Amino acid sequence: MASTTKECSLPTFPTIHQCPSIGREKHTVVADMDGTLLRGRSSFPYFALVAFEVGGILRLLFLLLASPLAGLLYYCVSESAGIRVLVFATFAGMRVSDIESVARAVLPKFYSTDLHSETWRVFSSCGKRCVLTANPRIMVEAFLKEFLGADMVLGTEISTYRGRATGWVLSPGITVGKNKADALNKAFGTDPSSAPDIGLGDRKTDFPFMKLCKESYVVPAKPEVEPVSHDKLPKPIVFHDGRLVQKPTPLMALLTILWIPVGFMLACLRIAAGALLPMPVVYYAFWALGVRVYIKGTPPPPAKKSIGQTGVLFICSHRTLLDPIFLSTALGRPIPAVTSYLNKET
Numbered sequence: 001m002a003s004t005t006k007e008c009s010l011p012t013f014p015t016i017h018q019c020p021s022i023g024r025e026k027h028t029v030v031a032d033m034d035g036t037l038l039r040g041r042s043s044f045p046y047f048a049l050v051a052f053e054v055g056g057i058l059r060l061l062f063l064l065l066a067s068p069l070a071g072l073l074y075y076c077v078s079e080s081a082g083i084r085v086l087v088f089a090t091f092a093g094m095r096v097s098d099i100e101s102v103a104r105a106v107l108p109k110f111y112s113t114d115l116h117s118e119t120w121r122v123f124s125s126c127g128k129r130c131v132l133t134a135n136p137r138i139m140v141e142a143f144l145k146e147f148l149g150a151d152m153v154l155g156t157e158i159s160t161y162r163g164r165a166t167g168w169v170l171s172p173g174i175t176v177g178k179n180k181a182d183a184l185n186k187a188f189g190t191d192p193s194s195a196p197d198i199g200l201g202d203r204k205t206d207f208p209f210m211k212l213c214k215e216s217y218v219v220p221a222k223p224e225v226e227p228v229s230h231d232k233l234p235k236p237i238v239f240h241d242g243r244l245v246q247k248p249t250p251l252m253a254l255l256t257i258l259w260i261p262v263g264f265m266l267a268c269l270r271i272a273a274g275a276l277l278p279m280p281v282v283y284y285a286f287w288a289l290g291v292r293v294y295i296k297g298t299p300p301p302p303a304k305k306s307i308g309q310t311g312v313l314f315i316c317s318h319r320t321l322l323d324p325i326f327l328s329t330a331l332g333r334p335i336p337a338v339t340s341y342l343n344k345e346t
Contacts, residue, residue, distance in 0.1 A: 013210065013218045016118045016200065021125035027197035029126040030184060030209065031119060033133035033140060035202035036219045037148075038114045039227060043135055046107060047090045048248040050139060053106050054098045057260055063089045064253050079205055080174040083134055087158060087174075091136070092167025096160055099138055106242035108143040113247075115228035119200060119219055123148070124234075126198065130154065132184060132209055134176045136169075149234045154183045181208035266290070274325060280332050299331045 035041035044067060052060040066089035074082025091099065123129055130152040131144050137155035144150040157170040172179050188194050199206075199213030202221065210216035230236055246252055266289065273285040286293060303311030314335075316323035324337035 012207075013216045016122060016217045016219045019122050019198065019200075019215070019217045021122050024122070024125040024197075025127045027126045028128040028130065028188075029123055029198040029200065030130045030132050030196040030213060031123055031200040032180075032202060032206050033131055033135055033144075035221065036200050036206070037116060037119050037123065037131065038111065039116045039222075039225055040114050041202070041221060042249075044086065045247040045249055045252075046110065046135070046139065047086050048253050049106055049110060049242065049244065050094075050099060050102050051090045052244065052248065052253075052256075053102045053242060054094050057257060059090075060248075060253055061257055064250065064257065067250060079134070079176050083156070083174045083176070084169065087136060087156070087169055088167035091158055091165035094165045096138070096163055096165060099165065100142070102242075103139050104142045104146075107139065108147055108237050109242065110247050111140075111143045112147060112230060112233060112237050113227055115233075116219060117226050117228050120228045120232070122198065122200065122217070124232075128152075130187070130196065132175065132180050134174050134180075134205075147233055147235050147237060152187060154180075154187060177205045178208055180206065181212060184209045184212055274329075279328065279334060282329050283332070286329060293326055293329050295330050302333060 031037050034043045048060060048063055051063045055062075063086070066085055070082045070085035070089075072082075073085060129148070129150045131140070131148075131150050131154070133140060133153070133155045135155050136158050137153055138158060140155060141153040144153050154175065156173075156175045159166040159168040159170050172182065175183055184196070188196060196213045197215060199210035199216040200219060201207065201210045201216075202219040244256070248256065270286065270289050270291060273289060274282055277285050283293060300312045301309075303309055314324075314327055316327065324335065327337075328335050
């Protein structure tokens with residue numbers, strides 16, 4: 001939503017495919033995010049991820065109910081007005097530390113799967129990289145700096161009070177249109193000689209800052225463009241602490257909310273089966289309740305100190321209690337586990 005606009009193409013700027021990427025080591029690039037660095041032009045899924053991971057299902061529902069108003073304001077009033085609704089519905093009342101945790105541990109996985117290959121070709125070839133985005137800086141800075149090697153992130157600043165987000169944004173407001181040009185001038189100065197070498201954008205509200213760059217290129221809306229593979233990133237993403245597997249588009253968010261009552265009852269049955277039934281029977285109970293546990297090889301027997309038989313230490317790939325539970329099911333016996341989790345609810 002924060003990055004979905006009317007299709008706009010002006011012949012003033014060439015497309016990103018015409019931008020050479022050789023010999024750019026000493027050049028500075030400034031790029032928009034949604035629709036430019038990312039293939040997707042909508043930032044609703046990322047707001048939804050923050051809403052769900054920090055505020056739970058009720059916050060996600062609130063954001064989903066507010067999204068039609070955001071869309072109406074976006075198209076009929078201004079891009080800034082629509083984004084303000086998303087910011088308020090997502091962040092109002094949240095602890096700043098919780099938002100930062102999700103930005104570090106959850107969002108990078110989803111951002112990295114949607115990187116625009118042509119934009120990344122140019123962006124990664126430059127020695128100094130800057131991102132200019134309408135998204136809240138607190139939401140995107142960790143990913144951009146740690147995984148894309150961005151030197152500077154200029155985004156919307158949210159208002160806070162006593163460690164919590166108020167839902168409002170600080171002056172001068174949402175970083176779109178003229179505000180993007182002003183932010184660029186503030187960061188690089190107004191002297192033409194100090195202007196960035198390359199400006200990358202995808203919509204009309206990016207043109208004010210693109211005109212300030214020595215070279216400017218438009219990223220056309222082509223959803224069929226292949227994303228960047230993870231092995232081409234400066235730093236691979238090996239850790240993900242989120243509870244959602246798929247990116248929550250509005251439809252996926254609605255289906256998630258509708259599934260919660262059914263999922264809760266099913267979860268209660270599965271928990272009861274795991275807690276009350278004898279361990280050798282749990283495997284078959286899980287199978288009847290839709291849980292599939294596949295075992296390859298022969299599970300090792302328990303340790304027997306009396307005969308000097310040592311045990312086996314299992315290291316799980318996730319930090320939740322689910323891995324030890326399924327490990328116990330596969331072994332057919334309870335095992336002690338040490339675990340930690342970033343989300344307090346879990």
